[in-house]
Amino acid sequence: MSRLSIFPDQATDTGQTAAPLVVSDDAALIHQELMQRGIGFEQWAAPIDLAGDADEASILRAYADDVAQVKQRHGFITVDAIRMTPDHPDRVSLRSTFLCEHTHAEDEVRFFVEGQGLFSLHLKNEVLVVLCERGDLIHVPAGTRHWFDMGANPGFCALRFFNNAAGWVADFTDDPIADRFPRLE
Template sequence: MSHLQIFNASGSSPALSPLSSDDPERIRELLAERGIGFERWPARVALAAEASEAEILAAYAPEIARVRTTGRYPTVDAIRLSPDHPDRDALRRKFLSEHIHSEDEVRFFVEGRGLFCLHIGEEVLQVLCETNDFLRVPAGTQHWFDMGSAPRFTAIRFFDNPEGWVAQFTGDPIAERFPLLP
């Protein structure tokens, strides 16, 4: 189930979240107030365990076409991580460092889950994205991502940059103060 928690970003450790919701409509509203896009789309295809990136993209061609009609995200790929992925620890460390992008970060989770942490002003919003979640984080938003110590997710990623995922790390250790996935 999708989940949103909002913390105060200041202080040496976060207090209990003053706001928490599992209601997708409430999550959408709260994120929209902060310029973040959140929708629930049906992940309508059960993917084979050995499905390739091309097979994942083909399975979700209608959803990809829907996003591409906006003209904003010409580049698309799929990322799939499982607990036995050989680079899972290095990838987790990289994604856990606060960073920004010069473009929107857009993800459609078709399997599994991941935790997006958005540092907006004096707040940190933790958005637990699960299967069926479509998230759009605007360019320049400080954030980090946690896939957990035993990741299991498949997400379709949309880019306006043909180079794909390009991050500019902020050097702020804020991510170390907030809860992570197990």
């Protein structure tokens, strides 16, 4: 089940992460809290069980109608599918890359069609930790500080939309803030 936790971004006097101000798995409340902060969050149907050996082209074909809708709505020009499994050869390096706080020059839009992943959004004086599950469509505006955890045993597939041909390009903030916040267990 999708879940939102909202933390103060500042550590306590003893250097600990402060207790969350909000924890909810109510989809309507998650949508509302995120929308108030300029973050898009919708729950779509993601009814297709992907074959274990499904390649990227077949995943994108399976969700062609959704892909077309998101592209049209936001003017994205490219889309890819990232799929991680517990035995993926690059799982350790990719996990540590995505766990570093970063921003993008373009909006980050992800449609989860399998499994789950943990987005953390650093807005002003808050960190919003969003557990995204299959069917969740999240839209993070350009320039938003954030990081992502796929966990030590990753299991997810997300469609990623881009408006530049280079795909995923990040500016890292070099702030180790992610070290203080919950990871995907």
